[in-house]
Amino acid sequence: MEHLLMRDVRATRIPSGESVMLPMGAELRIMQALGGNLTVRSDEGLFLIASGDADALGGYVPEGGSEPIDEGGSGTSAAAQAAPREFSADAVWAALRGCFDPEIPVNIVDLGLVYDMAIETSESEKGVRYRVEVKMTLTAPGCGMGPVIAEDARARIAALPDVEDVKVHIVWDPVWVPQMISEAGRKKLGLE
Numbered sequence: 001m002e003h004l005l006m007r008d009v010r011a012t013r014i015p016s017g018e019s020v021m022l023p024m025g026a027e028l029r030i031m032q033a034l035g036g037n038l039t040v041r042s043d044e045g046l047f048l049i050a051s052g053d054a055d056a057l058g059g060y061v062p063e064g065g066s067e068p069i070d071e072g073g074s075g076t077s078a079a080a081q082a083a084p085r086e087f088s089a090d091a092v093w094a095a096l097r098g099c100f101d102p103e104i105p106v107n108i109v110d111l112g113l114v115y116d117m118a119i120e121t122s123e124s125e126k127g128v129r130y131r132v133e134v135k136m137t138l139t140a141p142g143c144g145m146g147p148v149i150a151e152d153a154r155a156r157i158a159a160l161p162d163v164e165d166v167k168v169h170i171v172w173d174p175v176w177v178p179q180m181i182s183e184a185g186r187k188k189l190g191l192e
Helices: 052-055 091-094 146-158 183-188
Strands: 002-004 009-014 019-022 027-034 037-042 046-049 114-124 128-138 162-168
Touching: 009 052, 019 046, 037 052, 037 146, 046 052, 052 146, 128 146, 146 162
Parallel strands: 128 162
Antiparallel strands: 002 027, 009 019, 009 046, 027 037, 037 046, 114 128
């Protein structure tokens, strides 16, 4: 199903990572709608549209049917915006599971792209605060989407309660291989 853009939208060209402006009236086909972001195809190629701009696609209704995009302009439903009330390592892993490579319908954790996650705790006048550091890789070293995926991961973790600082590092050692995909990811990709 084709969707017309109702306004100009800033998007990221896949796989180069180049920021572009998609013009109002462009015809787009949604290829993937995961983690709140949309991977769309036009005559010009593939693009990633951030969740905050999903409302620009005329006639687009998020998967699940009738729940509308929120009116606050973030582009995600109220249910998707529900955040954990307490910080935990599980909450960080859940945030990371909300990040997707825009070309692959499996989250970055199940793709085996997250190599390490460390949490440092500190006390302040505001109470306990957390610093989170993540080491992740990409499926291909030349992928221009790396900074986009890393920023998505960083922003999702930074939105957790009491997080003071987040760093997401892209590393290349060890080199990613398909055998790193989890059982759930392999099943989703039809590799089992």
